[in-house]
Amino acid sequence: MLKSAMFRCGQLCSRVFAVEFDLRTEPLYFTLSSTPQELHHAHQQLFGDGEKLFSLHVHCDNRTEKARTHAEIKHKLSDTLSRDCDVFEASAFIPNVKNSVVKGFFIRDKSTTSLSEDILKTLQQSKSVCVFSYKREGQHCWQEQWSPVSPVEDSVRKYVTPAAAAEHHPSTLNIRNADVYYCMNEAYEVLQECTDIIPESKEVLKLVDEQLEKSRGEGFPVIVIEGLDATGKTTLTEALRDTLNATLLKSPPQCLAPFRQRFDSEPPLIRRAFYALGNYITAAHIGKESQRAPVIVDRYWHSTAAYAIATAVGGRVENLPKPDSELYQWPEDLLKPNLVLLLTVSPEERLRRLRDRGQDKTVEEAELEINQLFRLKVEEAYKRIQNPACIIVDASPSPQEVLQQVQHLIRNKCHL
Numbered sequence: 001m002l003k004s005a006m007f008r009c010g011q012l013c014s015r016v017f018a019v020e021f022d023l024r025t026e027p028l029y030f031t032l033s034s035t036p037q038e039l040h041h042a043h044q045q046l047f048g049d050g051e052k053l054f055s056l057h058v059h060c061d062n063r064t065e066k067a068r069t070h071a072e073i074k075h076k077l078s079d080t081l082s083r084d085c086d087v088f089e090a091s092a093f094i095p096n097v098k099n100s101v102v103k104g105f106f107i108r109d110k111s112t113t114s115l116s117e118d119i120l121k122t123l124q125q126s127k128s129v130c131v132f133s134y135k136r137e138g139q140h141c142w143q144e145q146w147s148p149v150s151p152v153e154d155s156v157r158k159y160v161t162p163a164a165a166a167e168h169h170p171s172t173l174n175i176r177n178a179d180v181y182y183c184m185n186e187a188y189e190v191l192q193e194c195t196d197i198i199p200e201s202k203e204v205l206k207l208v209d210e211q212l213e214k215s216r217g218e219g220f221p222v223i224v225i226e227g228l229d230a231t232g233k234t235t236l237t238e239a240l241r242d243t244l245n246a247t248l249l250k251s252p253p254q255c256l257a258p259f260r261q262r263f264d265s266e267p268p269l270i271r272r273a274f275y276a277l278g279n280y281i282t283a284a285h286i287g288k289e290s291q292r293a294p295v296i297v298d299r300y301w302h303s304t305a306a307y308a309i310a311t312a313v314g315g316r317v318e319n320l321p322k323p324d325s326e327l328y329q330w331p332e333d334l335l336k337p338n339l340v341l342l343l344t345v346s347p348e349e350r351l352r353r354l355r356d357r358g359q360d361k362t363v364e365e366a367e368l369e370i371n372q373l374f375r376l377k378v379e380e381a382y383k384r385i386q387n388p389a390c391i392i393v394d395a396s397p398s399p400q401e402v403l404q405q406v407q408h409l410i411r412n413k414c415h416l
């Protein structure tokens with residue numbers, strides 16, 4: 001309660017709100033002030049005249065509870081609100097301040113029956129959800145705390161004031177240790193916090209404990225093959241295993257396969273912690289196997305970070321963290337490979353391969369197909385990761401030609 005009161009009164013005015021009105025453009029930014037200011041044209045569109053407008057934000061101290069509540073509300077809103085309501089992702093943040101984002105939604109109810117109010121009434125009963133309503137009056141719009149029954153006693157009316165675009169897109173501010181993990185303990189602690197709600201977490205943590213990385217001396221080279229789905233990783237890694245007499249490993253490792261579906265249905269905070277821990281288990285296997293033979297790894301940290309960043313960041317490629325951002329730095333405690341190769345093919349060729357393969361597509365694969373923006377962001381994030389950075393390989397030629405190209409690179413870079 002204290003936390004929500006603080007969010008309402010103290011912090012609200014210093015915050016900027018970002019509403020993802022149209023994913024192909026910048027979000028609409030606004031802040032709140034005690035004096036009315038004329039709305040820009042774009043804001044007039046968002047705060048439509050005669051529509052019922054609400055925003056709601058989730059804030060609570062327990063991060064796993066917060067993440068799950070946000071995911072549940074998202075699900076509920078998209079399930080319950082028909083085509084008469086528009087629901088946009090909205091965040092309240094302090095410009096360029098890390099971890100300042102409070103995630104939420106903006107609802108534009110165009111129905112004649114106040115469709116959204118019933119669901120907001122239910123959601124508002126939760127202490128961690130704060131609902132605001134917006135009233136348009138000519139060129140001005142104000143925000144106040146919303147209650148379904150009577151006006152909120154201490155609610156202060158604040159005017160919507162168009163704000164400038166933030167230097168760092170708000171969705172980049174909370175990535176560290178929420179979408180991408182930079183040390184094992186951070187991911188480990190998230191799963192520890194989930195053991196009551198997700199019993200499988202205990203089993204995953206047990207596997208991590210059992211297989212913790214043994215220190216790796218100078219062994220054989222470790223080569224990671226990365227790329228979007230259907231770029232030819234399996235085909236190439238199997239051919240490399242056979243031609244180099246190498247050991248082939250994957251991340252996530254086979255021992256985590258029984259838990260993958262369970263964690264894939266969780267919000268990013270938990271899902272990404274699972275994949276992060278998978279990399280540490282694979283690292284332990286690499287440490288052991290590289291003493292005996294060269295090791296080829298199908299997906300590793302580049303995949304974990306690139307998909308997580310691309311999913312977390314709304315809208316366009318330009319919204320990604322800047323190329324020199326610390327978010328692209330390899331975790332210090334994770335075993336580094338000697339070489340990372342990124343397979344790239346044109347979107348058309350990749351779709352052809354996906355269709356030819358004719359397998360079931362995961363949700364994310366299906367999303368890649370329909371969401372050009374997402375695909376571009378994953379590829380760009382792959383390319384920005386540093387220490388080690390990846391070398392790009394054109395994987396459009398025949399499997400034999402791709403193999404030869406890669407063997408040549410391995411000979412040059414790893415002297416194999």
Ligand SMILES: Nc1ncnc2c1ncn2[C@@H]1O[C@H](COP(=O)(O)OP(=O)(O)OP(=O)(O)O)[C@@H](O)[C@H]1O
Nearest residue numbers: 228229230231232233234235353357397398399402
């Ligand atoms: N160089 C190539 N030229 C043409 N087709 C290819 C080539 N490499 C792989 N393929 C075909 O493309 C499809 C996808 O290849 P593959 O399964 O190796 O990709 P992947 O990157 O491992 O995919 P995923 O990540 O989804 O498992 C397969 O049907 C495979 O036979």
Ligand SMILES: Nc1ccn([C@@H]2O[C@H](COP(=O)(O)O)[C@@H](O)[C@H]2O)c(=O)n1
Nearest residue numbers: 229251252275299300301303304307364
């Ligand atoms: N090291 C990894 C590997 C995978 N992921 C996540 O899994 C999805 C792709 O896996 P495929 O089995 O379909 O190749 C992708 O959505 C990644 O989010 C990961 O995070 N880290």
